[in-house]
Amino acid sequence: MTDPIPDFYAVIPAGGIGSRLWPLSRADAPKFLHDLTGSGRSLLRATWDRLEPLAGADRIAVVTGRAHRAAVEGELPGIPDKNVFLESEPRDSTAAIGLAAAILARRNPEVIIGSFAADHVIRVPHLFEWAVRQAVATAREGYITTIGIQPSEPSVGFGYIKKGDELIVEGAPEAALVESFVEKPDLETAKTYFAERSYLWNAGMFITRADVLLSEIAANRPELHAGLLELAEAWDDREARGPVVDRVWPGLEKIAIDYSVAEPAAAKGRLAVIPGHFDWDDVGDFASLSKLNSGGRSENLAILGENARILADAATGIVVSNTPRVISVIGVKDIVVVDTADALLVTTTEHAQRVKGVVDALKLTGRGDVL
Amino acid sequence: MTDPIPDFYAVIPAGGIGSRLWPLSRADAPKFLHDLTGSGRSLLRATWDRLEPLAGADRIAVVTGRAHRAAVEGELPGIPDKNVFLESEPRDSTAAIGLAAAILARRNPEVIIGSFAADHVIRVPHLFEWAVRQAVATAREGYITTIGIQPSEPSVGFGYIKKGDELIVEGAPEAALVESFVEKPDLETAKTYFAERSYLWNAGMFITRADVLLSEIAANRPELHAGLLELAEAWDDREARGPVVDRVWPGLEKIAIDYSVAEPAAAKGRLAVIPGHFDWDDVGDFASLSKLNSGGRSENLAILGENARILADAATGIVVSNTPRVISVIGVKDIVVVDTADALLVTTTEHAQRVKGVVDALKLTGRGDVL
Numbered sequence: 001m002t003d004p005i006p007d008f009y010a011v012i013p014a015g016g017i018g019s020r021l022w023p024l025s026r027a028d029a030p031k032f033l034h035d036l037t038g039s040g041r042s043l044l045r046a047t048w049d050r051l052e053p054l055a056g057a058d059r060i061a062v063v064t065g066r067a068h069r070a071a072v073e074g075e076l077p078g079i080p081d082k083n084v085f086l087e088s089e090p091r092d093s094t095a096a097i098g099l100a101a102a103i104l105a106r107r108n109p110e111v112i113i114g115s116f117a118a119d120h121v122i123r124v125p126h127l128f129e130w131a132v133r134q135a136v137a138t139a140r141e142g143y144i145t146t147i148g149i150q151p152s153e154p155s156v157g158f159g160y161i162k163k164g165d166e167l168i169v170e171g172a173p174e175a176a177l178v179e180s181f182v183e184k185p186d187l188e189t190a191k192t193y194f195a196e197r198s199y200l201w202n203a204g205m206f207i208t209r210a211d212v213l214l215s216e217i218a219a220n221r222p223e224l225h226a227g228l229l230e231l232a233e234a235w236d237d238r239e240a241r242g243p244v245v246d247r248v249w250p251g252l253e254k255i256a257i258d259y260s261v262a263e264p265a266a267a268k269g270r271l272a273v274i275p276g277h278f279d280w281d282d283v284g285d286f287a288s289l290s291k292l293n294s295g296g297r298s299e300n301l302a303i304l305g306e307n308a309r310i311l312a313d314a315a316t317g318i319v320v321s322n323t324p325r326v327i328s329v330i331g332v333k334d335i336v337v338v339d340t341a342d343a344l345l346v347t348t349t350e351h352a353q354r355v356k357g358v359v360d361a362l363k364l365t366g367r368g369d370v371l
Numbered sequence: 372m373t374d375p376i377p378d379f380y381a382v383i384p385a386g387g388i389g390s391r392l393w394p395l396s397r398a399d400a401p402k403f404l405h406d407l408t409g410s411g412r413s414l415l416r417a418t419w420d421r422l423e424p425l426a427g428a429d430r431i432a433v434v435t436g437r438a439h440r441a442a443v444e445g446e447l448p449g450i451p452d453k454n455v456f457l458e459s460e461p462r463d464s465t466a467a468i469g470l471a472a473a474i475l476a477r478r479n480p481e482v483i484i485g486s487f488a489a490d491h492v493i494r495v496p497h498l499f500e501w502a503v504r505q506a507v508a509t510a511r512e513g514y515i516t517t518i519g520i521q522p523s524e525p526s527v528g529f530g531y532i533k534k535g536d537e538l539i540v541e542g543a544p545e546a547a548l549v550e551s552f553v554e555k556p557d558l559e560t561a562k563t564y565f566a567e568r569s570y571l572w573n574a575g576m577f578i579t580r581a582d583v584l585l586s587e588i589a590a591n592r593p594e595l596h597a598g599l600l601e602l603a604e605a606w607d608d609r610e611a612r613g614p615v616v617d618r619v620w621p622g623l624e625k626i627a628i629d630y631s632v633a634e635p636a637a638a639k640g641r642l643a644v645i646p647g648h649f650d651w652d653d654v655g656d657f658a659s660l661s662k663l664n665s666g667g668r669s670e671n672l673a674i675l676g677e678n679a680r681i682l683a684d685a686a687t688g689i690v691v692s693n694t695p696r697v698i699s700v701i702g703v704k705d706i707v708v709v710d711t712a713d714a715l716l717v718t719t720t721e722h723a724q725r726v727k728g729v730v731d732a733l734k735l736t737g738r739g740d741v742l
């Protein structure tokens with residue numbers, strides 16, 4: 001299981017600021033460029049490192065905004081120039097992943113792409129690899145395949161995938177059809193999901209033959225599909241690309257791949273799922289970051305930051321230190337302190353979701369310099 | 372009542388860092404140099420401004436550490452050079468006030484000195500003036516006189532003065548003897564004190580003829596008294612002063628004036644008190660600072676700092692902003708956030724007293740650079 005998978009190409013959409021992680025995440029320093037686990041690697045780099053054994057360094061593509069090109073190439077010195085797909089503006093995930101599929105399908109019609117977010121945290125890599133290998137095997141059979149995370153607790157923070165009938169696929173003993181997608185549940189419902197074991201967390205991973213994905217987009221969103229083909233046709237022609245991107249890209253429909261592809265495919269029995277048994281987190285807010293970094297012990301104060309100088313007394317929660325300042329936290333429970341050069345956040349894990357509202361308010365009050 | 376009081380000299384001991392207000396107060400920026408009320412003036416300057424109508428600008432002396440000379444003169448450009456009494460090292464309040472008394476008594480044997488801390492907050496100046504004028508009248512009769520604050524609530528944060536028999540003093544209709552001093556009480560006791568009205572807060576203000584004060588020191592601490600006289604004799608001789616200070620000052624006994632003078636004088640029926648009806652606070656910690664700056668409304672978030680850029684949502688307590696950073700506080704109750712260039716404190720008003728422990732810990736752990 002150590003050779004790259006034939007015809008497999010990993011695609012990393014690296015977009016999204018991660019507003020709920022402000023002031024750590026910013027327009028010019030989005031979440032995927034940060035080390036959120038104390039590993040010494042950015043989330044993007046960790047994603048690359050996880051995918052390299054599966055795809056090989058020559059077959060990992062990143063879809064990102066023009067503004068992040070230098071940062072992405074800095075994090076991933078091994079990425080071939082031709083595999084950095086730059087968006088002139090964000091057009092949501094169908095455009096981003098569809099563009100990669102269309103370009104890569106022109107380069108290799110047999111290609112199987114796997115799309116993995118740049119800003120998630122995954123632990124236990126060999127279990128991740130095992131899930132991806134099963135997913136690729138299932139994708140070869142023509143299924144659009146997702147990896148659903150086997151829940152470790154009754155979370156109300158994620159959407160769920162209900163697993164349906166099992167599939168007989170060689171090399172994918174755990175493959176099953178997706179019966180349906182379910183929105184974030186309330187706690188009571190989450191508890192029944194957790195007990196049933198047939199509900200998996202929706203981690204937004206899709207593994208599919210590029211041609212199958214494009215057919216599904218064509219069936220559901222023909223104009224978007226036409227735009228993607230036009231872009232792909234010009235893409236590898238240095239001179240043709242620019243004008244076509246300028247003309248076509250801004251007009252592409254903004255729609256999440258969940259709605260343009262996954263749900264319609266599930267309804268047609270064309271969506272498969274592989275259960276993932278690895279630790280996974282989308283690090284959606286500081287509460288999740290706190291949990292991720294406290295070793296699961298709520299009586300701990302998690303500390304994130306290379307040169308953190310923290311003095312804590314009877315404090316729990318998380319301190320993110322991005323400056324050389326001494327930070328003292330005394331007698332505060334479930335606190336969130338995020339210390340950056342030009343902005344400071346103090347809240348609690350309970351109110352972590354409200355951080356996005358602050359970002360909106362800062363925009364409105366003319367303090368966008370710190371966003 | 373607008374002319375300076377004849378023979379009256381105000382003395383401002385400006386020592387003490389105010390460790391409970393770290394990281395705002397520091398060794399090189401002690402509490403008295405800060406504006407803690409949002410008035411635009413440091414506490415020292417506000418103390419000067421309060422005393423100037425009573426003593427005149429030529430008759431206010433400051434006793435401070437050598438390290439603070441420039442800062443003190445910067446705050447008080449009107450202070451005559453001869454009225455800045457520099458300590459080579461701190462020797463507690465008997466030495467500080469006794470030195471001023473001894474020097475000023477040599478300059479004018481009739482002098483009445485009033486000692487007022489540099490770092491307290493007082494509101495309603497005309498009531499303060501009225502109390503001081505009564506205290507000076509009482510001091511002329513030979514009493515060492517203190518001003519005790521009429522409590523506005525049953526505080527457990529201050530020591531108390533129990534008022535005894537009334538005194539008949541012209542110009543001081545409220546003068547009374549001090550029956551005794553009482554340490555900080557528990558809440559139950561504080562409530563009975565508050566109900567009785569004969570218990571006043573000990574604000575550490577002393578108004579007395581300099582010769583009377585020196586006699587009291589002589590009676591109780593003869594060696595300390597001898598040292599002070601030797602210092603005073605040399606003081607106004609520029610050449611003699613240095614060697615005498617170097618020889619005598621470091622050997623002076625360290626003792627608070629409460630123990631060397633006030634308690635013994637009270638026991639002998641020589642200590643008088645004038646009730647003060649003005650608002651007073653010693654701003655002992657961030658809880659008291661929060662209260663002081665929130666207009667008494669606990670549902671407020673008090674904000675201190677000239678260029679504060681605060682975004683608060685469902686937050687109460689206090690934010691002290693000493694940097695141009697944006698500070699966002701969300702969903703935290705009774706929070707204390709103190710943001711300075713090299714150190715950040717996050718605690719709650721409930722734990723405000725523990726800040727001193729942090730300062731001690733920082734010393735021990737080699738992070739004294741931020742103290």
